[in-house]
């Protein structure tokens with residue numbers, strides 16, 4: 624995973640995303656409405672779990688992969704992101720989930736920043752395509768690594 628995404632995920636897990644609610648501490652005059660949907664205050668929970676674009680992304684990813692990306696609280700979400708499940712067959716979907724979340728999160732955050740700082744409209748199709756590309760790149764990277772380990776094992 625690219626370093627900037629790792630850092631971003633770490634900030635998310637520390638609850639240190641600079642959402643509009645967070646920014647309002649220093650800029651009380653600024654609106655706290657979500658930059659993507661404008662329907663609710665932009666909290667970390669809203670952005671990562673409740674915003675319509677996010678809900679749709681986790682829903683489509685769940686359908687496409689069979690993973691269950693359905694979290695009712697930030698604690699559940701953070702647990703899924705940060706606790707590696709033990710390596711056993713029944714825990715595989717859990718480990719798989721950890722690979723799916725960062726690219727989705729990163730793409731949502733990028734879409735939100737485009738809306739907030741550049742006035743761009745958020746199209747779900749763009750979020751979906753970018754997430755899939757990131758997953759593909761990451762998958763290729765992992766496949767490359769396992770090939771290297773495999774070859775080293777052969778030598």
Ligand SMILES: [Zn+2]
Pocket residue numbers: 657658659660661662663669670673674675
């Ligand atoms: Zn929203």
